Amino acid sequence: MSATGKLQPEPYETARAFCITSAFWMVVATFMGLLGATELIAPDIVRIGWLHFGRIRPVHVNLVLFGFVTPGLLGAVFYFVPRLLRTELYSERLGLVTAGFWNIALVAAVSTLLAGATQGREYAEMIWPVDLLVVMVFILVFINLIMTVARRREPLLYVSVWYACAAIALTGATYVLGNVVWVPDTGSLVGIPDAILLWFYGHNIFGLLLTPLSLGVAYYVIPKACRNPLYSHTLSLVGFWSLFVVYTHIGTHHLLQVPVPTWLKVISIVDSIGMVIPVMVVLINLWYTAQGRLGEIHADVGAKFVFTGTIMYFFASIQGSMMALPQVQRVTHFNNWVVGHAHIGVLAFSGMIALGGLYFVLPRIAGRPLHSRLLADLQYWLVLLGSAGFAVVLTIVGLIQGQAWLNGETVYRVLPSLYPYYVLRASLGAILFSSAVIGFYNVFRTLYGQRGAAA
Amino acid sequence: MYFPYFATYMIVGLGLALLVAGWALHNGQFGDQQRARFLPLAGDPPATDAPALTRRGRLEVYGLALVVAIGLAGTVAVLAFALLSG
Numbered sequence: 001m002s003a004t005g006k007l008q009p010e011p012y013e014t015a016r017a018f019c020i021t022s023a024f025w026m027v028v029a030t031f032m033g034l035l036g037a038t039e040l041i042a043p044d045i046v047r048i049g050w051l052h053f054g055r056i057r058p059v060h061v062n063l064v065l066f067g068f069v070t071p072g073l074l075g076a077v078f079y080f081v082p083r084l085l086r087t088e089l090y091s092e093r094l095g096l097v098t099a100g101f102w103n104i105a106l107v108a109a110v111s112t113l114l115a116g117a118t119q120g121r122e123y124a125e126m127i128w129p130v131d132l133l134v135v136m137v138f139i140l141v142f143i144n145l146i147m148t149v150a151r152r153r154e155p156l157l158y159v160s161v162w163y164a165c166a167a168i169a170l171t172g173a174t175y176v177l178g179n180v181v182w183v184p185d186t187g188s189l190v191g192i193p194d195a196i197l198l199w200f201y202g203h204n205i206f207g208l209l210l211t212p213l214s215l216g217v218a219y220y221v222i223p224k225a226c227r228n229p230l231y232s233h234t235l236s237l238v239g240f241w242s243l244f245v246v247y248t249h250i251g252t253h254h255l256l257q258v259p260v261p262t263w264l265k266v267i268s269i270v271d272s273i274g275m276v277i278p279v280m281v282v283l284i285n286l287w288y289t290a291q292g293r294l295g296e297i298h299a300d301v302g303a304k305f306v307f308t309g310t311i312m313y314f315f316a317s318i319q320g321s322m323m324a325l326p327q328v329q330r331v332t333h334f335n336n337w338v339v340g341h342a343h344i345g346v347l348a349f350s351g352m353i354a355l356g357g358l359y360f361v362l363p364r365i366a367g368r369p370l371h372s373r374l375l376a377d378l379q380y381w382l383v384l385l386g387s388a389g390f391a392v393v394l395t396i397v398g399l400i401q402g403q404a405w406l407n408g409e410t411v412y413r414v415l416p417s418l419y420p421y422y423v424l425r426a427s428l429g430a431i432l433f434s435s436a437v438i439g440f441y442n443v444f445r446t447l448y449g450q451r452g453a454a455a
Numbered sequence: 456m457y458f459p460y461f462a463t464y465m466i467v468g469l470g471l472a473l474l475v476a477g478w479a480l481h482n483g484q485f486g487d488q489q490r491a492r493f494l495p496l497a498g499d500p501p502a503t504d505a506p507a508l509t510r511r512g513r514l515e516v517y518g519l520a521l522v523v524a525i526g527l528a529g530t531v532a533v534l535a536f537a538l539l540s541g
């Protein structure tokens with residue numbers, strides 16, 4: 001609170017609230033992941049019904065998406081949108097209320113999912129009342145952003161502002177649709193149309209929420225850290241519009257083995273390959289901006305996270321385009337290869353950029369240096385090790401499973417050969433959980449520690 | 456029969472997107488792209504010569520390049536395998 005009035009929130013209070021939200025839920029989300037990975041090695045280790053793998057998994061996934069990554073990215077968004085528009089956030093108070101409801105929604109999601117109340121559709125497991133809370137917070141965030149845009153003093157909208165506003169508006173809309181909120185009991189349609197709708201929504205969570213928010217953060221942090229203007233703003237707008245034209249069509253590539261109409265599969269495959277265009281447009285633009293200035297990137301731990309995230313974006317996307325080919329999916333579908341891809345996308349790309357955005361804005365919103373640059377560096381290496389390790393281990397497991405399936409091998413006979421990799425996977429989970437604890441401590445001390453305690 | 460609903464959604468979505476694009480065009484959002492490149496830098500001191508990459512920094516870059524190379528090599532190998540194994 002400011003010195004002038006107890007009830008007047010300080011500038012960037014909303015950004016701070018989202019940063020600490022992200023850091024806290026990262027700890028819980030990675031713990032759930034670690035617990036799930038441990039249960040895959042030792043299924044009987046926890047004999048408590050509500051901590052069974054089937055309940056832990058959706059909690060882990062939803063917390064990573066809505067607890068760790070999205071709030072982390074929003075922490076940066078609530079900092080850079082007003083700055084880019086040369087104005088103040090429309091309402092810090094509304095922002096704080098939003099962050100409060102966001103956390104209430106997360107607590108509600110965790111408790112209902114652990115209690116076994118689920119709608120059983122991937123990424124849309126949360127039950128109706130929680131869905132309504134989620135939609136509400138997206139509407140509140142959108143109101144705050146769009147009103148800030150309306151009150152801007154800078155006439156031009158920088159590409160990061162476009163990305164942030166579009167991500168929130170589109171996700172609010174597809175969330176309602178994908179969770180079929182007009183059917184509260186089941187939250188689903190019936191039959192194949194439900195599968196199509198679910199994967200339209202499921203892919204949009206990555207394509208229309210995590211990707212645009214992450215790219216918006218990268219487009220802000222990289223020029224700023226390099227102190228270099230963006231290589232081309234025109235190119236960035238081409239990337240922006242083409243992302244939405246192409247990404248919205250590709251959800252059905254999750255359903256290539258399902259009796260959905262062939263024309264829809266063809267569109268999804270063609271556009272998955274077409275994704276190379278928006279992806280490379282963005283990366284060429286960002287990498288040219290940073291060209292010759294890696295020293296500046298290295299000097300700022302936030303920028304380092306973000307830059308690494310862009311490399312992982314390249315990776316996840318090129319891999320994704322190939323995974324949409326039916327010939328490749330014969331081996332990679334329905335096994336841990338896809339889980340590997342998911343971790344490259346959500347953790348190594350979006351998660352890295354969320355952490356980068358958070359660390360980049362943290363000293364600016366806290367008005368003091370990071371509590372410990374060393375701990376932030378340590379977290380960087382742990383996250384890199386964990387996510388690269390996941391990519392390798394899960395890919396190997398996926399290949400073993402995919403080949404076994406193709407050869408008609410019985411599942412239980414394959415399990416022993418997977419075991420060592422599952423142990424490795426749980427160890428990597430432990431690394432990521434430790435990194436989250438370190439991160440939470442560092443963020444907390446930076447925001448709320450005693451002034452002048454920088455290390 | 457859900458397709459009429461899907462089609463309606465797509466038409467509304469396309470309409471809204473065109474509307475926003477039209478607004479952007481009229482509002483001059485696609486003009487003055489040179490200035491737009493500098494927007495994140497507003498209020499920052501002008502760029503000095505970039506600091507040279509430290510030894511540790513260089514090692515980190517090599518480390519990252521290695522991660523990328525291993526990943527790409529693995530991906531290419533799987534693609535080749537999937538396509539060649541018929």
Ligand code: HEM
Pocket residue numbers: 122206207210211250253254272273275276279313316317318319320321322323324329332333334338339341342343344345346349350
């Ligand atoms: C050009 C971009 C991309 C393409 C074409 C693509 C393609 C694909 C395909 C084909 C699948 C389904 C694989 C299967 O079930 O066999 C998939 C799954 C997945 N993708 Fe991507 N991907 C891309 C980028 C990303 C990014 C950037 C993220 C994260 C931010 C991401 C997150 C995921 C996740 C989480 C899954 C797992 C879904 C599940 O639970 O089954 N993808 N992707």
